[in-house]
Each structure stands twice: as structure tokens, then as C-alpha cells.
Amino acid sequence: MALQETMKALSNPVRREILMMLKTGAQPAGDIAQHFELSQATISAHLSLLKHADLIREQKYKNYIYYELNLSVFEEATLWLKGFTNEK
Amino acid sequence: MALQETMKALSNPVRREILMMLKTGAQPAGDIAQHFELSQATISAHLSLLKHADLIREQKYKNYIYYELNLSVFEEATLWLKGFTNEK
């Protein structure tokens, strides 16, 4: 998919921290927001951008929206980067 | 070093294209600029940012400033990304 979207999404520290939070498993938007001193609305916008970049997926359960990593796009980005160090 | 600088630098398509141009070896700033329909000043600013992110190094020779990749920082970024897909 679009490397541009991926890289743009990864360029922001808040979004990277969100991704790291999701390493251990899916979490609802509210829980994610509580880890930051930022408004819920701001975190929601970051989540939306990560979703558009396809780095995360959402999954509804009860009253919550759980977000989780979508690893395939990470693999693409990793490959792009490895292209610099691997080849002779 | 600072992952923030690295990711910020990689988030821009012009800068990524510059990096790809340097895969095949060092090139002077002027040659790099010629591959884009952007002013020399703009490319110079991109090169400066890449240099601050430590993704490239400069090397003076005759009248030119040659830029070349600095692979160690690519490795750090690759490791960070692989941290998402590798671990269980």
C-alpha cells in the first residue's frame, strides 16, 4: 500500500507511542487516551490517521471500540528500510 | 540516537527519494537537485534535515559537497519496526 501514509503516520511521537501500547494487545480508545495528557478528541484524530494508514484496525465490542495492530503494513515498511542496509 | 528525527526525516517523499538516489553511491548536492523540479535551496534544506537526522553524511571534494548514506541509523529504525512483527 502507500508507503507515504505509513511513514507519515510513524513520524509522530504520540502515534508511535500508541502503536507501542498496542503491542501487548487490543485496547479501547478511552484507555489509550488516558495514557496521554491530551484530549480524547486529539487521540481520536491520531487513531483515525493510524487507521487510514492501515497500521491499526478497529473492532467493536459492547460499548467500546478496541484498536489493535495490523502487522502486515509494518512488514512492508520494514522491508523498505531493510532495502538500504541489506543490499550490497 | 533520536528515533524522532529519523522518522520525521523519512516521512517526506522528496527526502525518501533522495535517500534512494544515494543507494548507488555518493552524489553532489547539485546532481541530486537536478532530479527534482524543486529549487536548489529547497533540496539543500532537505539535505540539511537528512544530515541532522544522521541519515546521510557529507564529504567535500573539489568544488562539490558529496552526500552519502549513513547506514547505522537505518539499522536502528529497522530494528524499531521489526520489534512489532518479530516478537510474539
Added chain:
DNA sequence: CATCTATTTAGGATTTTAACGAAATAGGTT
């Protein structure tokens, strides 16, 4: 169905980024 809770959307202020042309600098070369 009325209400509560979780989350997003809208609108707006502030900061950052990307670009340009023009001027400045830094080295070579004559």
C-alpha cells in the same frame, strides 16, 4: 424510550513544514 458512556466530528487557534527567489558564503581556478 430515556439516559448514560464511549467516541467522533466540527470549528478554530497555533505551530510546523515545505517551498521560493535573492543574497551570502566557500572553495577552486586563473
Added chain:
DNA sequence: AACCTATTTCGTTAAAATCCTAAATAGATG
């Protein structure tokens, strides 16, 4: 020293990103 040539720095402008508060939406629950 004077002059090229390559590159950067300066000053400015326009567009995009980030954040906030307040209002809207969407589901679950009583």
C-alpha cells in the same frame, strides 16, 4: 586578488499538522 561555480542562508508565504473545547453520534442499559 578577481572570478567562477556550487551550495547554503535569509526572509517570506502558503499549506498542512496538531491541539483544544464544544457539540454530535452511536450503542448499551435501565
